[in-house]
């Protein structure tokens with residue numbers, strides 16, 4: 377997808393600090409971390425919203441979710457972590473390529489925000 381920053385990162389056109397990659401997904405450190413550990417897990421198919429996801433993309437998201445415990449283990453998040461998927465403007469979604477935030481490496485507190 378043209379002009380999508382995450383598609384460019386997946387294509388290697390923009391550098392990223394990768395923590396995991398396979399044929400289905402890429403995980404890399406957020407450029408503006410909101411916790412001690414902040415990683416984005418991105419399926420290698422361009423779509424922004426769960427509402428517009430097709431079956432093949434749903435399969436990729438499933439694979440991302442199944443892989444996250446292993447990625448979290450590699451990141452040393454033995455104490456736990458928080459996952460966030462922002463959807464749309466009220467959520468503050470700024471990159472319109474679906475991505476799962478992994479946040480941790482510290483006590484995230486009981487409140488979501």
Ligand code: 5GP
Nearest residue numbers: 381392404405406407408462468469470471
């Ligand atoms: P959103 O608000 O859309 O859920 O999250 C987008 C995230 O992507 C933000 O946390 C932002 O810091 C991150 N981000 C935006 N551009 C880049 C980039 O070029 N490289 C990396 N590593 N992260 C980015």
Ligand code: ZN
Nearest residue numbers: 380383422473
């Ligand atoms: Zn994209």
